[in-house]
Amino acid sequence: MNDRRLCELWLTALLSDDGAALGTIDTYQDDLDVYLGWLSSQGLTLLAVTHANVVDFLRFLDERGYSPASISKKRSVVRTLHRFIVAEGYGESDPTTLMEPGKRGRRLPHIISMKDVEKLLATAHARASDDSLSLFAQASYARRAALLETLYASGMRVSEAVTLPRKALRDNSRMLFVKGKGNKERLVPMHNQAVIAIQRWLAAAKAYGVTSEKWIFHSVRDGSKALTRQSSLAEIKQAALDAGLSQPNLISPHKLRHAFATHLLANGADLRVIQELLGHADLGSTEIYTHVEMSRSQRMLFDLHPLSTDDAAT
Numbered sequence: 001m002n003d004r005r006l007c008e009l010w011l012t013a014l015l016s017d018d019g020a021a022l023g024t025i026d027t028y029q030d031d032l033d034v035y036l037g038w039l040s041s042q043g044l045t046l047l048a049v050t051h052a053n054v055v056d057f058l059r060f061l062d063e064r065g066y067s068p069a070s071i072s073k074k075r076s077v078v079r080t081l082h083r084f085i086v087a088e089g090y091g092e093s094d095p096t097t098l099m100e101p102g103k104r105g106r107r108l109p110h111i112i113s114m115k116d117v118e119k120l121l122a123t124a125h126a127r128a129s130d131d132s133l134s135l136f137a138q139a140s141y142a143r144r145a146a147l148l149e150t151l152y153a154s155g156m157r158v159s160e161a162v163t164l165p166r167k168a169l170r171d172n173s174r175m176l177f178v179k180g181k182g183n184k185e186r187l188v189p190m191h192n193q194a195v196i197a198i199q200r201w202l203a204a205a206k207a208y209g210v211t212s213e214k215w216i217f218h219s220v221r222d223g224s225k226a227l228t229r230q231s232s233l234a235e236i237k238q239a240a241l242d243a244g245l246s247q248p249n250l251i252s253p254h255k256l257r258h259a260f261a262t263h264l265l266a267n268g269a270d271l272r273v274i275q276e277l278l279g280h281a282d283l284g285s286t287e288i289y290t291h292v293e294m295s296r297s298q299r300m301l302f303d304l305h306p307l308s309t310d311d312a313a314t
Helices: 003-016 022-041 051-063 068-087 114-128 135-154 158-162 192-208 229-242 253-266 271-278 288-304
Strands: 175-179 185-189
Touching: 003 022, 003 068, 022 051, 022 068, 051 068, 114 135, 114 192, 114 229, 114 253, 135 158, 135 192, 135 229, 135 253, 158 229, 158 253, 185 271, 229 253, 253 271
Parallel strands: none
Antiparallel strands: 175 185
């Protein structure tokens, strides 16, 4: 039984036995892809992994710049997967036996500044408007610009954006019907610039000769296939590089979600409205953005207060 099949069996068990949400399964699948990719690079299989190998994998994640929270999550996924393999009789030993469950601390997210978001969007639109490019390239850049606009305008998760059905955006409407975690639907308002960006992308795809009745964000070459999360991440990373942002490695679809919430809060939006727009089940998940704003306020106070300097009179 190969590694992929073992992972599929575990994820199926989570769905059928533990009632895990599909969104949770998607994130676990991403973590498994990283783990299996590393194992392959080391010439290892799941059944041959040792405790030392797991330690090396966690060190690899740290060296690649993964956040402590992300490492902790992947550590938990690896630990639970190996426990499943042994419990179901597919393997004889668990390389994570000596590992305690990781403790995840609350960490404030990195927030993209409004200036950097504007630069990111402007660069994406400039690429999409270059008539000297092929129709395929124009459509690709138009999709990138539309995706960036949609994520920042709505604050939706990238998994929600790439699976938006074509019918979610109705003619002459600035509202999107979004299906989030637990299949809960919510209505998300979109500003006009984002709606126009989507329309331009769909027009560019049609000019290239590909349309989709199923998806808003589909493959440029095949309208029957939705844009994948992996491709969207690569697109946004490249957009950050093209825009010349100082830390392009920190830019991701989820960072645009953070930016959406933080920038709304900074401009006076009500926290409960932000909670509704983000699709958070409870206000506690949304309150992290108040901590982000408080930390910014503290830095501003320390930097600008007349008595905050070392040589200030007392």
